Amino acid sequence: MIEPNEQATPSGRPGVDKTMTMADAVAHFVHDGDTVSLEGFTHLIPTAAGHEIIRQGRRGLTVVRMTADIVVDQLLAGGCVAKLVSSFVGNSSAGSLGELRRRVEHSVPDPLEFEEYSHYGLVCRYLAGAQRLPFYPLRSYAGSDLPTVNPELRKITSPYPGPGGRPEQVYVVPPVNPDVTIVHAQRADRYGNTQIWGLTGVQAEAVYAAGKAIVVVEEVVADEVVRSDPNRTVIPGHAVDAVVECPRGAHPSFVQGHYDRDNAFYRSWSSISKDPARLRDWLAQWVYGTRDHAEYVANLGADFWSELAVGEALSQPVDYGRRL
Known part of the structure; x- marks a missing residue:
């Protein structure tokens, strides 16, 4: 070790x-x-x-x-x-x-x-995992056929009122x-x-x-x-x-x-x-x-890497300041 x-x-x-x-x-x-x-x-x-x-x-x-x-x-x-x-x-x-x-x-x-998953769906899985949440809600699967091939994409009813005061269903993904x-x-x-x-x-x-x-x-x-x-x-x-x-x-x-x-x-x-x-x-x-x-x-050789070399594109320096 x-x-x-x-x-x-x-x-x-x-x-x-x-x-x-x-x-x-x-x-x-x-x-x-x-x-x-x-x-x-x-x-x-x-x-x-x-x-x-x-x-x-x-x-x-x-x-x-x-x-x-x-x-x-x-x-x-x-x-x-x-x-x-x-x-x-x-x-x-x-x-x-x-x-x-x-x-x-x-x-x-x-x-x-x-x-x-969709890109955003997998981003949400990472967000849920990073925050130790049980799931992460998103809207983007509405109208998609991905839920038909991935049973991990599920719907829940929001505990908060939606438009017009009616309960709203949203898709959720599990954490990773x-x-x-x-x-x-x-x-x-x-x-x-x-x-x-x-x-x-x-x-x-x-x-x-x-x-x-x-x-x-x-x-x-x-x-x-x-x-x-x-x-x-x-x-x-x-x-x-x-x-x-x-x-x-x-x-x-x-x-x-x-x-x-x-x-x-x-x-x-x-x-x-x-x-x-x-x-x-x-x-x-x-x-x-x-x-x-x-x-x-x-x-791969030095000549190979020279073909992938890049030129400078420097960012402007930043003054963070410090206590005198």
């Missing part, structure tokens, strides 16, 4: 250094049969964490991800997933997910239990409380105070809903960097159990300010995943055939 290191914070209070390797974090916090949330919307997708889950051979997972995309297809191909909870499936406007389609449409090589949530971010300090810019998605809600949380970051920065811009801290350290420094760990998605989206990979994935043999070969080379994500990055 990994014991985090206790350190003295700049204020003098003791703090816990939560930095770990990816291998140690997954080994310690992700177990067979767990419910695992992997969140990050459009960018900041925790792909490297998904690869480590595959390397370690986890089985029987329930994966919760709003936009089930390539990383979910890879986890399925690795035999890790028994159930998927999602509000979208697809290869991010670039095609299909071959492994997911085989399992849902033909139960090949094994069936996949699939629980479907993952055993562990894994998110990617630009940076964090060693205590887990995590800063995100660009699209923030539901990372904070997913972390608060979970029993444990792993934050994967492009860089672990000095404490004073985080303290210099506190409003950028989306996830506070008290909600985080492990901090993993993993540069380029969101590839093929992008990380705002660090590297661009690998559109060529997204376009190629449909043909890779459509062919089971080709998909097995891809996993053998790029996941099982690499010790960790650093080797994955190195194998």
Whole structure:
């Protein structure tokens, strides 16, 4: 078992250094049969964490991800997933997910239990989970056929009068409380105070809903960097159990300010995943055939990463002021 290191914070209070390797974090916090949330919307997708889950051979997972995309297809191909909870499936406007389609449409090589929500419905599940509520009300399922395929979407009568003083019925969704949530971010300090810019998605809600949380970051920065811009801290350290420094760990998605989206990979994935043999070969080379994500990055080569480099787009500095 990994014991985090206790350190003295700049204020003098003791703090816990939560930095770990990816291998140690997954080994310690992700177990067979767990419910695992992997969140990050459009960018900041925790792909490297998904690869480590595959390397370690986890089985029987329930994966919760709003936009089930390539990383979910890879986890399925690795035999890790028994159930998927999602509000979208697809290869991010670039095609299909071959492994997911085989399992849902033909139960090949094994069936996949699939629980479907709207985007907002799954956001509400995270909100209910984060706030430890028994359910969360929403209106958006009225007129939808989703309740016919998902019995978890239920109606209740509001205890308060509605229009005209009449009782009103509303749809509700249950909370989701993952055993562990894994998110990617630009940076964090060693205590887990995590800063995100660009699209923030539901990372904070997913972390608060979970029993444990792993934050994967492009860089672990000095404490004073985080303290210099506190409003950028989306996830506070008290909600985080492990901090993993993993540069380029969101590839093929992008990380705002660090590297661009690998559109060529997204376009190629449909043909890779459509062919089971080709998909097995891809996993053998790029996941099982690499010790960790650093080797994955190195194998792609410096020229490859230079093509995904981004230029500066600096924000204006902010003066927070201080007591004289």
